[in-house]
């Protein structure tokens with residue numbers, strides 16, 4: 487994702503890349519970020535040193551890297567866009583704490599289509615809540631074989647937003663195996679598929695007796711996330727401290 491953020495930023499004259507940060511063991515440290523991204527040379531070497539002149543930091547990394555990122559953004563009073571998924575509850579708490587002093591956009595998907603689909607999923611759930619025979623909701627996500635966390639952060643957010651409409655007793659069930667017994671009414675099922683180079687696809691199945699709706703949103707490249715993150719960074723640059731998400735950025 488870092489490479490695509492750099493590549494799209496290089497095409498936008500309103501943005502200036504001041505740093506490209508990696509861990510201190512990375513074999514490509516010192517090489518130019520633009521060269522690595524396959525665009526023009528940008529005179530920004532890949533580095534593990536934190537910049538002190540950034541307006542906004544965009545984080546697509548790993549949960550292991552997020553603590554340092556939060557700490558440095560607080561120290562330098564830098565706005566922060568967090569796209570990384572798979573954070574622990576303690577890290578989410580830490581992020582919320584940091585939002586008391588710096589502006590943060592945090593979203594498991596920076597994609598316009600995904601965020602719009604989240605709103606649609608909530609609307610569909612609301613409309614079908616009392617459908618005769620009952621409603622079963624399952625979330626199937628598909629991603630590339632390299633993905634480190636499951637289910638995706640996006641699938642979990644779809645589930646949380648749907649659960650807001652279903653009610654407090656919603657159970658989140660991850661996969662099924664063995665003698666599971668009949669499906670209960672108040673559960674959301676999650677299924678994570680890992681195949682090839684899939685850049686991300688989510689299908690929300692709303693199953694009823696006699697018919698079903700499948701809401702499918704699929705990326706055809708990872709640029710939807712990179713473009714969303716850059717839009718979030720621009721939007722955030724003049725905002726006061728606080729926790730924001732892509733619904734705020736996209737005014738949904």
Ligand SMILES: NC(=O)C1=CN([C@@H]2O[C@H](COP(=O)(O)OP(=O)(O)OC[C@H]3O[C@@H](n4cnc5c(N)ncnc54)[C@H](OP(=O)(O)O)[C@@H]3O)[C@@H](O)[C@H]2O)C=CC1
Nearest residue numbers: 487507508509546547548551569570571593594595596711
């Ligand atoms: N919100 C959204 O729209 C999207 C979110 N994501 C999320 O973004 C994250 C990154 O995804 P992706 O780019 O595919 O994953 P990658 O594993 O390709 O990239 C993660 C990068 O972070 C680097 N890294 C590891 N440790 C540190 C550290 N301590 N400091 C700085 N950098 C570090 C890794 O380096 P190394 O190679 O050395 O490990 C690697 O280059 C994932 O959590 C993914 O789920 C992805 C796409 C969209």
Ligand SMILES: O=C(O)C1=N[C@H](C(=O)O)C[C@H](O)C1
Nearest residue numbers: 571594595633638639640686
């Ligand atoms: O790792 C990925 O690739 C993606 N991760 C995010 C997630 O976990 O939801 C967003 C997107 O689906 C791509």
